Amino acid sequence: MKKHSARVAPLSACNSPVLTLTKVEGEERPRDGPGPTEAAAGAEAGRASRRGCRGSGPRLRKLAWGLAVVLCVCASWAGSTQLAKLTFRTFDAPFTLTWFATTWNCLFFLLYYAGHACKAEERQSVWQRYRECCRFFGDNGLTLKVFFTKAAPFGVLWTLTNYLYLYAITKINTTDVSVLFCCNKAFVFLLSWIVLRDRFMGVRIVAAILAIAGIVMMTYADGFHSHSVIGIALVVGSASTSALYKVLFKLLLGSAKFGEAALFLSVLGVFNLLFVTCVPVILYFTKVEYWSPFTDIPWGNLCGFAVLLLTFNVVLNFGIAVTYPTLMSLGIVLSVPVNAVVDHYTSPIVFNGVRVIAIIIIGLGFLLLLLPEEWDVWLAQLLTRLKVRKKEEAAEGGADPGSGPPGKRRGRPSFAR
Known part of the structure; x- marks a missing residue:
């Protein structure tokens, strides 16, 4: 079976309603097999050691960038969640907030082009870059048929994922x-x-079993009250639509380069602006999501939430250019304790034993899913290296020059003639 290309965070992410679309060329390297003889293996190990020494600098820089990206992902994701909670105190309209934040996706391609104009050696015009990125949708580019068959379904899933999460x-x-x-x-x-x-x-x-067990325990933590059960069902529904979004993208569209990913996300913003705008209007006039006069709308909270969510999606999709995908996924896990600390001081949450165990179980399941496919091979190689190093240390200890072979021990000096 043909192996699919990697994305910014392998099917991750994970994490947010956004799909990490981007792939990086030349990231996958063939694994070196063992040499035909011990001498060849030793020479290969020496060359690998020298390469490792030369590459330690870039790796450290990549890890340093990774730390910055992790903090940015954690802060933007936790910040957007907390700001949404704060917004709903005076503006109880989750679908309208979803529509407002998704509209900001239109900026994705412009942000990408700004980066391209600053870094590219051969700068292209916006139209030239757009035409080149449109090849992602097919030979004919982004036609009306492609827009409704390949972009619109993902726009619906994107809206559902964000709305269920915010609700x-x-x-x-x-x-x-x-x-x-x-x-x-x-x-x-x-x-x-x-x-x-x-x-x-x-x-x-x-x-996966740990995740399901954590969901059940989280429901039990509040005593199966209708309010909490509905909220948990909404989050699970949001996680399910997010997973469906990612798998369908991988199945139907494959992978995308940076510009193609930016264009696709901008297309989702255009779809939201053209075809979803009518929904919050209908909800307003039917008083399902009715808010106070426009002068009392908390525009600062709305714009802050949209900026944080846009920042999160930008870092998540394009952060692989400077660090490792797994590090970005760790930012999602770190947002959980951040939200827990904020909730402890701002809301009447009770961290009973069942809730704490559920959080730990789900977090452990998430971390297990970050393991690479070859984790068992890497673990076996690590254990083998540790055994070899232990044998070498034991051999060096047995070959101490101060204690020679038993037959050649030096006796005490004698001055008798």
Whole structure:
């Protein structure tokens, strides 16, 4: 079976309603096999050691950038969740907030082109760059038919994912929402295994079971009250639509380069602006989502939420240019304790034993899903290296020059003639 290309964070992300679309050319390297003789293996090990010494500088820089990206992902994701909770105190309109924030996706391609204009050696015009990125949709580019068949379904899934997530924030605390949404990575694995025939991994099945167990325990933590059950169901629905979005993208469209990903996300923003605008208007006049006069709308909170969500999506999709995908996914896990600390001081959340165990179980399942496909091979290689190093140290200790072979020990000096 042909292996699919990697994205910014492998089917991750994970994490947010956004799909990490981008792939980087030349990231995958063939694994070196063992040499035909011990001498050849030793020479290869020496060359690898020298390459490792030369590459330690770039790796350290990449890790340093990774730390910055992790902090940015954590801060933007936790900040947007908390700001949404604050916004709903005076503006109880989750779908309208979803529409408003999604409209900002139109800026994705412009932000990408600004970066291209600053860094590219051969600068292209906006139109030339647009035409080149449109090849992602096919030979004919972004036609009306392609827009409705390949972009519109993902626009619907994107809106559903964000709306269910935000609606859940109005029902339960942000800690539960953020930790339950981490289950979408387990749903991605299950769908990929069933639909895409991806490689079966026992450790990921265990992670999926942990995620489901965590959902049940989180429901039990509040005593199965209707309000909390509805909120948990909304988050699980959001995680499910996010997983469906990612798997369908991988199945129908494959992978995208940076510019293609930016264009696709901008197209989703245009779809939202043209075809979803009528929904919040209908909800307003039917008083389903009715808010106070426009002068009392908290525009600062709305714009702040949209900026934080846009920042999160930009970093998540394009952060692989400077760091590793796994590090970016760790930013999502770190947002859970951040939300927990904020909830502890701002809302009447009770961290009983069941809730804490549920959070730990879901977090552990998320971390297990971050393991690479070859984790067992890497673990075996690590254990082998540790055994070899231990034998070498034992051999060096046995060959101490101060204690020679038993037959050649130096006796005490004698001065008798």
